[in-house]
Structure formats: structure tokens, C-alpha cells
Amino acid sequence: MMTILDNHAHQNTPFNGDRQATLLCSNLFMDHVGEVLLTLNSNGLSWKSLESSENDGSNCLGFKLDPKVPNKVKFSDVYAVELISNGMINTSKLPKAGAILLGRESHDSEMCRFTVHSFQKSKTQPNLWVLAAYTFGHKDLSTCEMWVNQINASLNVEVERPKNLLIFVHPMSGKGNGRRTWETVAPIFSRAKIETTVIVTQRAGQAYDVMAANKELNSYDGVVAVGGDGFFNEILNGFLSSRYKAPYPPAPSDFHSVGNNGHPLVHDSNEIVNETSYQYEDQPLLENQQCNGSGISNIHQDPEFPLPNKRFRFGIIPAGSTDAIVICTTGARDPVTSALHIVLGKRVCLDIAQVVRWKATATSKVEPCVRYAASFAGYGFYGDVITESEKYRWMGPKRYDYAGTKVFLRHRSYEAEIAYLDVEAENTKSIPDKGHLLGRVRTLRNSNKCEKVICRRNCNICSSKSVDMCTSATRPTPYSRPEEARWLRSKGSFLSVGAAMISNRNERAPDGLVVDAHLSDGLLHLILIKDCPRAFYLWHLTELARKGGNPLNFEFVEHHKTPAFTFTSFGKQSVWNLDGELFQAHQLSAQVFKGLITLFASGPEV
Numbered sequence: 001m002m003t004i005l006d007n008h009a010h011q012n013t014p015f016n017g018d019r020q021a022t023l024l025c026s027n028l029f030m031d032h033v034g035e036v037l038l039t040l041n042s043n044g045l046s047w048k049s050l051e052s053s054e055n056d057g058s059n060c061l062g063f064k065l066d067p068k069v070p071n072k073v074k075f076s077d078v079y080a081v082e083l084i085s086n087g088m089i090n091t092s093k094l095p096k097a098g099a100i101l102l103g104r105e106s107h108d109s110e111m112c113r114f115t116v117h118s119f120q121k122s123k124t125q126p127n128l129w130v131l132a133a134y135t136f137g138h139k140d141l142s143t144c145e146m147w148v149n150q151i152n153a154s155l156n157v158e159v160e161r162p163k164n165l166l167i168f169v170h171p172m173s174g175k176g177n178g179r180r181t182w183e184t185v186a187p188i189f190s191r192a193k194i195e196t197t198v199i200v201t202q203r204a205g206q207a208y209d210v211m212a213a214n215k216e217l218n219s220y221d222g223v224v225a226v227g228g229d230g231f232f233n234e235i236l237n238g239f240l241s242s243r244y245k246a247p248y249p250p251a252p253s254d255f256h257s258v259g260n261n262g263h264p265l266v267h268d269s270n271e272i273v274n275e276t277s278y279q280y281e282d283q284p285l286l287e288n289q290q291c292n293g294s295g296i297s298n299i300h301q302d303p304e305f306p307l308p309n310k311r312f313r314f315g316i317i318p319a320g321s322t323d324a325i326v327i328c329t330t331g332a333r334d335p336v337t338s339a340l341h342i343v344l345g346k347r348v349c350l351d352i353a354q355v356v357r358w359k360a361t362a363t364s365k366v367e368p369c370v371r372y373a374a375s376f377a378g379y380g381f382y383g384d385v386i387t388e389s390e391k392y393r394w395m396g397p398k399r400y401d402y403a404g405t406k407v408f409l410r411h412r413s414y415e416a417e418i419a420y421l422d423v424e425a426e427n428t429k430s431i432p433d434k435g436h437l438l439g440r441v442r443t444l445r446n447s448n449k450c451e452k453v454i455c456r457r458n459c460n461i462c463s464s465k466s467v468d469m470c471t472s473a474t475r476p477t478p479y480s481r482p483e484e485a486r487w488l489r490s491k492g493s494f495l496s497v498g499a500a501m502i503s504n505r506n507e508r509a510p511d512g513l514v515v516d517a518h519l520s521d522g523l524l525h526l527i528l529i530k531d532c533p534r535a536f537y538l539w540h541l542t543e544l545a546r547k548g549g550n551p552l553n554f555e556f557v558e559h560h561k562t563p564a565f566t567f568t569s570f571g572k573q574s575v576w577n578l579d580g581e582l583f584q585a586h587q588l589s590a591q592v593f594k595g596l597i598t599l600f601a602s603g604p605e606v
């Protein structure tokens, strides 16, 4: 019969091996390890086996202990601690089969227990986080309670963690697994003692309506979408529609007039123009919007729908068909990993593009229609694939392959003109700043010069201080420095026009549609594919899937990094795909707001 050691809890012993002040230290039994000395300091927990390997035969018959079994865990990686009912602790390092083969008695002992919940990075894929639970036992309930209280006190110091979340579940997302996906991860939230208000949607647009009308968002620390990119887009748009009022980017029609200085407002990309070519004050203004004399308009908020608290973040638990935003922000397409990023309160900023569809006629009284996109806005091939794929939603994610092939074989091109803001920069890496593009960006006309710096955790380019929505309320628009504004244009017949806010990594294009697009670089990555023979386009698409980004020496492809662009189509109707949302537009303009929202994620490890 196993004897259980008396409690040897010590408070404030000077230092342990990590040179951190030891706050608590006890002899306990750890499940599948045996007797350990458990130590708590301000960083986390560590444990040291008090049993020699000779005693328990752990090397016999090939049953070796995994040397990589951790012996410590940081509080920043612990999402919950639970006192669990009395039960068995396996006090042997040996797996059960090993004990039986060795003819050993059962090493199970009944005692009071508590479990520390954390995660481990998968050995083969570090972006994939797997749940890890460490269970400790002691004969005295009071000892277990003391440990639980002390660990909880340490976890409470982790202030970035959410306490109260609004969760939207799209039951039909992807392969129809939205609800099951939520059920899989819900215990992680309840263990972490996060209050959740769960809304399972019954129709498209419901999440938008709830987000747009909800005046109580202040009571939440964030909103989580259990679904795909399209569902996240719906939530984002509902949120911003009633809360975020920013000046519009210039309309394409503004460029067909003549500027105050007598020059046309848009220039051919080959023209060299020194003068300021765009006057900010020419823009249409939103209701209640003022210009402050410096040519910089403030962003106004509706007092009825205040922006939520500074801690408010967005989360996504992937259940969709593509899940590009999740892959770009966590590096994995895994609901458990995403749930862990959320409960641990990770944060990463995301650029958001504002896309404005202009009135059909100059005399039309209808306000321009405004949408926001977090990952991608695409016209031509991209819009047509989404339009076509909607007919085959019943196929699940395979619909994109089917629709993609159909649209590819059609090989349609569209007459259009794209004007994009050209801002020169010495160093694109220094662009991130306090919320807008003050830096000067070199438009990469010669895409051979394109630097392929992949976005990853703690990326230099995205590491600028996060800009919360509250401070962004006084943020100028990206092109609000008239002295730096210069517009260039590209006109012709296009197979596709795409603007990426992030790299859009996905399972078909593992490096993304634009390999060097960053999570918070304040840029739209314009990819213009001019009409070209079908074989070239096929090659371009294959290259995307093979190595990501765009073939640099492909003469039909233009890649421009810009904070804003306008678009006019001249012929056949096509639709835009805004993160999965269909958006019909003959004339639109777009601008990016750097780091406008914060996501519960920490960026991928690349």
C-alpha cells in the first residue's frame, strides 16, 4: 500500500532552479509520474520527480520514459485549474501494459486531486496546439484547495484573458459541422470559466443584424465566430456598420475631373508627376463628418452605438470551407488551437479594407454602400467562382474546385480601370505606425524587387503597437497626406483583380495568394491579372498552389502595394468577392485601415 507523504507546503522559500522566488512548494503525487516536488513561482509551475527510475523499472522491457515529458508549465500557457473529485492517481511512470508485463501491482491510489489545464505544441507542427492536462493528488483536500487557489490567483494576473464572450455558431458552415465544432471546444471555455452567450444562427444575415443592433457589446470582451471567413465577414460588417464611420476613399469619378492645380487627378503609371494630384477635401463626406482644416477628417462614432471596451477582440473558430483568416493568424486550421488562442487572450492586429460601392448615377440619392473585408476583395475570376460556387453549396468545400474549373474554362476577361495610390517609401518595414500610412511605400512596379518576408509570430513588419478602435477614432485616412498622394492607373482587359489584406494562406495555396502580405502592414496588395492565354493563367494558378505569391516574371501580372485604390468596370457585369460576400459594383473604391481590429490570435510560427 502506497503511503502518502505529509504536506510539506512552504511559503516564500528563497529561489528555485529558475531563480524565481518560490511561492509554494509541496510533495504531491502526479498522475503517471509518481511522487513529485511541485513548486510554484510567479512564472508558473515546475515539478521534480522524487522517484528514482531504478525503483519503478521504467527502463525495463523497453518502457522508457519520454524525455520530452515537460517538467514545468508557464502560467501564460495555463488556461484553467480545477479541483476534481476524489479519484485514482496512477503513481507509476510505467504505462499500464508495462506494469502488467512486469507483474506489478496496480499503482492506482485514491486521493484528492486537481488538474492544471494547458497545451503543448505538436512535435510535427508547432502551430498546432494540443490540450495537455497535469493531474496532481494529495490525501488532504485542504492541500489541493490551497494549490488551486494559489494557481487561480496567478492566473488572475493574466489580465488579457476574456471573461465574457458572445459566440455565434454557423451550423451549416463548411461541411455542416459548425455546431459540432462548437461542442468540441465549448469545454475549454467552461473550464476557463469564461461566460459565453451562444447564438446558433438560423439564417444568413442574422449575425449581422445582432451585431449591428446590439448596444450592449460593452459587456463582452469579444465576439467569436464559429464558422468560415464569410461568417466572420458578416459579424465584422454588422459590428462596423453601426459603430465605425470613416471618410470614404475617393470615387473613381473624381479622377475624371481636373484638380485644383489644373492637372488631371489620375496619371498613367508611366507618367512622372510631381505635383500633388489629389485634394482630400474633394471627397464626399459622411453625415456629421467634419474636416478639420488640415485636410484630415476625423472618424465619427454614433453615440448610440459606442465602440466597445479596449479589450474587445474578435475570435474565429474554424468550421468553414477555406478558413484563410484563421490559417494566417494562428498558422493552423484547428478548432482546439483557435479556442486556446482565445481563452489565453492572445492578440494580433488585423488591417481592414473599407470598400465603397458608388451610386449608379450622379443624381441618385442613395448613399454609397459600404462594406468591410478582412482578408480579400476580388473581381473577375474570384467573383465569378464565388457566384458559381453558391449554386453548389450542397457539395461542401469541393464546390470551389468544381466552380473554379467551370469559371477557368470560360476564361472571361473584363474591361476595367484601376487607379491606385502610389506613395513612395525608403523602407517598407518601417511603415507600421500609429494607425495610418505615414511611411512612404514604394509601389512595386518591378515586381522582381518584391521582398518576400513571410508574416509570422512577432513579425517585425506587423509588430507596431496595436491600435485599438478607440484611439483610431482620430485616425486619418491612409491617403490623408495630400503632399504624398499620387495616383497611378492601370487600364485594360483583366481576368481578375484582387486586393489582399493578408497573405490568404489556405490548404490549396499554403503560402497564400500574396506571400509577403502581412497581418498589419497597412497595405492592400493589388494583384492585377491582365487578359492572357488560358495556359498562362493555368500556370499562374498552379504556381499559387505550388509556392504561393505570384510568379514574379509573369508579364501579365501586376503587383502593387497601396493603401487605397478605385475601380471602374466598362463592360460585362461581374461581382466582387469580399471575404465570401458577393458585392455587385461597376464603380468602387477601397482603402485600408491599419490594425483596425484585434483578433484573439498570436500569428503563425513560420
Ligand SMILES: Nc1ncnc2c1ncn2[C@@H]1O[C@H](COP(=O)(O)OP(=O)(O)OP(=O)(O)O)[C@@H](O)[C@H]1O
Pocket (backbone or CB within 6 Å): 170, 171, 172, 173, 174, 175, 201, 202, 203, 204, 205, 226, 227, 228, 229, 230, 231, 232, 234, 319, 320, 321, 322, 323, 324, 579, 580, 581
Ligand atoms: N444558419 C445559416 N444558414 C444559412 N446561411 C448562413 C447561416 N448562418 C450564416 N450563414 C451565411 O453563410 C455564409 C457562409 O458561411 P461560412 O463562411 O461560415 O461558410 P463557408 O462559406 O463554408 O466557409 P468559407 O467562408 O471559409 O469558405 C455566410 O456569409 C453567412 O452569412
